Amino acid sequence: MSALTQTRVAAPVTFWKAFVRRPEFITLSLIVIFCVVVGIISPSFLSIKTVTDTLRASLTTGIFALGVLLVLAAGGIDVSFTAIAIFSLYATTRLTLAVYPDAPYLLMVVVGLGMGLLMGLLNGYLVYRFKVPSLIVTIGTQYLFSGFLKAFIGSRHIMDIPKGLDLAGTTALIQATTSGGARVSVSIQVLVLILAIVVTWFILNRTLMGRAVYAVGGSIPIAERLGFNVSTVILFVFGYAGLLAGLGGMLHGALNRQANPSDLVGSELNVIAAVVLGGARITGGTGTVLGTMLGVILIELLTNNLILMGVPSTWQKVVIGAIILLASAAFARRGKT
Amino acid sequence: MRSLLSDHHLRFLIASLVVILVAAAILSSGQFLDPYNFQSMAVQVPEVGLLAIAIAITMISGNGGIDLSVVSIANLSAIVAGLIVRSSLGGAGQGTLYAIAFVVIALLVGTACGLVNGFLVSKGNFPPILATLGTQFVFVGLSVALSGGPSVSLGETEVFSQIGNGVILGIPIPFVVFILAVLGFSWVLTHSRFGFRLYLLGTNAKAANFTGINNNTIMLFTYTLSGVLASIAGIIIASRASSVKWDYGSSYLLIAILIAVMGGINPSGGWGKMLGVVLASFALQMLSSTLNFLGTSNFLKDFTWGLLLLLSIVLTGTRLSGFVKPKPVRDS
Numbered sequence: 254m255s256a257l258t259q260t261r262v263a264a265p266v267t268f269w270k271a272f273v274r275r276p277e278f279i280t281l282s283l284i285v286i287f288c289v290v291v292g293i294i295s296p297s298f299l300s301i302k303t304v305t306d307t308l309r310a311s312l313t314t315g316i317f318a319l320g321v322l323l324v325l326a327a328g329g330i331d332v333s334f335t336a337i338a339i340f341s342l343y344a345t346t347r348l349t350l351a352v353y354p355d356a357p358y359l360l361m362v363v364v365g366l367g368m369g370l371l372m373g374l375l376n377g378y379l380v381y382r383f384k385v386p387s388l389i390v391t392i393g394t395q396y397l398f399s400g401f402l403k404a405f406i407g408s409r410h411i412m413d414i415p416k417g418l419d420l421a422g423t424t425a426l427i428q429a430t431t432s433g434g435a436r437v438s439v440s441i442q443v444l445v446l447i448l449a450i451v452v453t454w455f456i457l458n459r460t461l462m463g464r465a466v467y468a469v470g471g472s473i474p475i476a477e478r479l480g481f482n483v484s485t486v487i488l489f490v491f492g493y494a495g496l497l498a499g500l501g502g503m504l505h506g507a508l509n510r511q512a513n514p515s516d517l518v519g520s521e522l523n524v525i526a527a528v529v530l531g532g533a534r535i536t537g538g539t540g541t542v543l544g545t546m547l548g549v550i551l552i553e554l555l556t557n558n559l560i561l562m563g564v565p566s567t568w569q570k571v572v573i574g575a576i577i578l579l580a581s582a583a584f585a586r587r588g589k590t
Numbered sequence: 591m592r593s594l595l596s597d598h599h600l601r602f603l604i605a606s607l608v609v610i611l612v613a614a615a616i617l618s619s620g621q622f623l624d625p626y627n628f629q630s631m632a633v634q635v636p637e638v639g640l641l642a643i644a645i646a647i648t649m650i651s652g653n654g655g656i657d658l659s660v661v662s663i664a665n666l667s668a669i670v671a672g673l674i675v676r677s678s679l680g681g682a683g684q685g686t687l688y689a690i691a692f693v694v695i696a697l698l699v700g701t702a703c704g705l706v707n708g709f710l711v712s713k714g715n716f717p718p719i720l721a722t723l724g725t726q727f728v729f730v731g732l733s734v735a736l737s738g739g740p741s742v743s744l745g746e747t748e749v750f751s752q753i754g755n756g757v758i759l760g761i762p763i764p765f766v767v768f769i770l771a772v773l774g775f776s777w778v779l780t781h782s783r784f785g786f787r788l789y790l791l792g793t794n795a796k797a798a799n800f801t802g803i804n805n806n807t808i809m810l811f812t813y814t815l816s817g818v819l820a821s822i823a824g825i826i827i828a829s830r831a832s833s834v835k836w837d838y839g840s841s842y843l844l845i846a847i848l849i850a851v852m853g854g855i856n857p858s859g860g861w862g863k864m865l866g867v868v869l870a871s872f873a874l875q876m877l878s879s880t881l882n883f884l885g886t887s888n889f890l891k892d893f894t895w896g897l898l899l900l901l902s903i904v905l906t907g908t909r910l911s912g913f914v915k916p917k918p919v920r921d922s
Contacts, residue, residue, distance in 0.1 A: 581716045
């Protein structure tokens with residue numbers, strides 16, 4: 254115990270050195286380089302508005318990414334979370350409109366979370382019960398959920414969403430007018446992301462389940478010998494990813510003020526890329542909340558601000574691809590297996 | 591035949607094919623069995639089937655192998671070939687020379703793209719999912735930049751359009767190409783030195799290295815082959831559409847992955863057969879044709895595809911652990 258306290262005391266001295274060695278440092282450096290370059294080319298980039306816009310764009314991706322992080326850390330992969338998210342949002346919206354149109358947002362979120370959790374648990378159950386790679390299971394469930402939603406629940410785009418959802422999307426936490434006259438606002442939904450970050454960080458770093466997640470991601474036989482119940486861990490990570498997917502879906506609906514059953518599905522690789530750019534290995538056993546958030550910010554900065562750099566829209570994808578490759582090169586050079 | 595039925599995965603695929611066929615025949619009161627219907631199915635399978643083979647071989651190579659860039663390679667090779675051929679040979683009799691030039695250029699571009707992927711994954715030590723996601727963006731971006739965005743028409747091309755639309759002995763040419771690719775790859779995987787090494791690499795890269803295999807060379811070759819297969823798919827797509835565009839077949843990527851894993855390819859590497867991929871592509875195509883025939887919602891297709899994949903997991907999975915002692919979880 255005393256040894257632990259000692260390292261804590263010594264920490265500030267070596268903090269920077271320790272941080273430079275971490276994979277998050279690469280992500281952070283890329284963000285800083287990107288901001289400096291764009292800032293030089295287009296000074297209007299360096300404004301409060303960029304910060305709030307990036308934050309807004311990162312909300313949904315960030316929540317999805319936290320779920321993906323847990324699954325990746327446990328050595329799995331989940332490509333069904335977008336289908337879960339849009340399923341939760343759309344089914345909840347239809348249910349609310351049919352049964353209780355004045356339902357408060359919180360109640361809707363609870364319903365959405367419940368649906369997400371159930372779908373996530375189904376993923377987890379299939380993975381551990383039938384011992385198949387999770388990529389196979391989640392491709393199957395992605396088709397299943399998204400197909401079920403559109404074939405049986407509805408394929409119509411809902412524009413007039415319930416009041417509760419609408420209000421949750423338009424309420425601002427902070428609102429201000431900058432000197433330039435641009436109105437900036439930070440949605441109340443930021444609190445949801447912060448809550449998700451805190452809870453995920455707590456699970457990964459302060460609970461036995463967090464240890465178990467990394468252990469299972471590192472090596473299943475070793476985790477078993479350490480006494481961890483592997484099936485519980487698998488069920489937990491997929492259930493948690495489903496829960497966050499449901500939450501992200503509700504958030505997506507609130508921010509865009511619509512429920513479109515064809516939304517989101519197809520964007521899962523970008524989220525997975527964000528998590529991997531944040532330093533989590535695709536092979537499992539690693540990954541941090543900080544890195545994941547940095548990865549999300551990097552991806553959102555890239556996809557939303559290249560136009561400011563003077564990159565013609567036709568060449569933007571080339572630049573995004575090049576930066577993804579650059580970041581992967583940086584990770585590959587760190588000598589991982 | 592005995593070996594066919596002893597593989598529980600192939601058994602499941604064959605059984606589901608039979609069930610779908612019988613159900614479709616009964617529900618459509620025989621109309622489904624019309625040769626014309628089979629011909630139209632045979633036209634639709636090859637494009638995504640070829641991409642599924644490309645993804646399958648990268649999955650077999652292990653190390654989290656996957657090629658997310660196949661669709662973008664298909665479009666890029668068709669666009670480059672289309673633009674070059676149109677500007678140099680366009681108008682001056684779009685005959686055999688036009689077709690040959692298009693095919694050769696497209697294959698060269700596919701090879702080059704595959705080499706880039708292979709280099710990144712082998713020498714560069716990039717995680718395949720990131721490397722091919724990055725190159726996917728780059729290839730799509732190049733396609734957009736070169737073509738300017740909208741589709742580029744190839745005009746009236748007599749010989750070239752035969753590749754996608756022609757028929758030999760009642761069999762559509764794309765299907766012939768697909769079957770030839772399947773036969774070729776099954777031979778390569780089961781009888782050639784490369785195939786043997788590929789499976790070994792996918793099963794245990796370290797062991798493969800200790801037996802004196804140059805893992806990087808095998809990996810480079812695998813991703814290059816994947817690029818070549820993707821460009822063949824691109825040629826067929828271009829020929830059928832008689833135009834090229836950067837976002838043709840944008841839904842194909844996930845379907846190709848779906849076919850590969852449903853065909854019994856293990857995404858963790860070292861396991862899977864070409865026959866499984868073929869049967870899976872047939873099963874999915876028949877399912878969607880059946881639903882089409884019955885006039886059901888288009889979205890029911892996605893649902894049944896997902897259901898079929900999960901069913902294959904549940905049925906073949908229980909067979910694995912039902913009689914023998916359940917194995918500890920290997921992958922999650």
